Amino acid sequence: MRLIALMMVAAWGLCGCIGTPSPKAEVVGVDVSDVSDEGTAVVVRVAVTNEGEVELPLPKVDYTVTVEGAESFSLVTVPDTVAPMGAGSTSLIELPAAFAGGDLTGRPYRVSGTLTYEPPGDLRRLATDYRVPLPFALFSGEGVLE
Numbered sequence: 001m002r003l004i005a006l007m008m009v010a011a012w013g014l015c016g017c018i019g020t021p022s023p024k025a026e027v028v029g030v031d032v033s034d035v036s037d038e039g040t041a042v043v044v045r046v047a048v049t050n051e052g053e054v055e056l057p058l059p060k061v062d063y064t065v066t067v068e069g070a071e072s073f074s075l076v077t078v079p080d081t082v083a084p085m086g087a088g089s090t091s092l093i094e095l096p097a098a099f100a101g102g103d104l105t106g107r108p109y110r111v112s113g114t115l116t117y118e119p120p121g122d123l124r125r126l127a128t129d130y131r132v133p134l135p136f137a138l139f140s141g142e143g144v145l146e
Contacts, residue, residue: 027141040104044095050083063113065097073097
């Protein structure tokens with residue numbers, strides 16, 4: 001099995017599959033979307049920029065939002081978008097989070113996560129068949145809820 005994995009990595013290098021640039025993911029905002037006696041809902045906005053020449057499907061986003069004085073919120077979700085093709089093409093992903101305990105406006109937050117993407121090609125599909133994990137881009141950000 002290890003030999004197969006090494007052969008696949010070598011093949012990727014020879015055919016240019018490794019050359020597919022990773023998308024860049026950046027937290028561009030975290031905003032309070034609703035406040036009630038029960039808690040606070042926020043929306044995390046992540047900009048995804050693709051420098052490559054092909055669209056990249058985004059099958060999974062795994063993220064955690066931590067707000068001071070509240071329990072952390074974690075979720076794995078499937079975004080309803082792709083990383084569009086073309087140098088510098090950007091799409092925006094909105095990720096929800098909810099916290100119990102009333103109004104959290106004005107408190108510090110921290111966001112961290114991974115954005116999984118699927119490079120093109122038959123070799124990638126073969127790697128997926130052999131359960132080689134898809135690559136991912138990291139994102140993080142911090143600030144104060146407003």
